[in-house]
Amino acid sequence: METTPHDPPPVLLSACDAGVLTLTLNRPDHRNALDHVLARRLLDALAEAAADPTLKVLVLTGAGTAFCAGDDLAATARWRAGEYADTPADPRTHEHLYLSVCRSLLTLPVPVVIAANGPAIGAGLSLLCAADHRIASRDAVFGTPALRHGHLGDAALLTRAVGPTHATRLHLTGATLDAEEATRIGLVDRVVAPDELPAAAAATGAELAALPPGAFALFKRLREQVLHAPTDVALLLQDRGHHESHRLHGGRP
Structure with a gap:
């Protein structure tokens, strides 16, 4: 569809190269908050x-100076007031839509890379925690202030990413990292200079795109199955996944 000078810019930018899809949150004037x-x-x-059977890697980043500042505050205020139309929540279940986005990232059958170009706060932090690999600009900061406002915030995915001790400390203090x-606590895998972030994300995407087709999808599925399973069950599931991968790749180890 053609746009005119009067059309608002798209809120999500999309570009694909050699099986690497880059999605860019594009509400820079609102710090890419989710409406x-x-x-x-x-x-x-x-x-x-x-x-998409041709997809090999997904890269998610933000436009401007923030990755994602969380849910749009004005829209969330309407949600708390019981007005669910045009808010970032499902009008049927009232569930915040960022939770559905996190589920989609966790189950996407390819590596998900987040390139955090700036602050990842609240729901933005949950998106970060749902990724498989996290690269951050040196200017990026991370925080979860929800508990100080009586909300549970990122308890599930932050705990999963950094463990209960760090997650509890961040929730209790509302600290911004x-x-x-x-990186020290395992929330981020790699830090680069701000002007190096796009190239670092592209290089990581190209490297991960070279993984054997379907192999990472099996790993992600297994990871979810064994996360809280007893060790003997986890090892059995791992062995079954190994055999499935063996068949998938023609007997190659």
């Missing part, structure tokens, strides 16, 4: 990605 339109568009894009500290 109804952006959250729905992101969910649609992830559904399309999951159905810089990129180096986030």
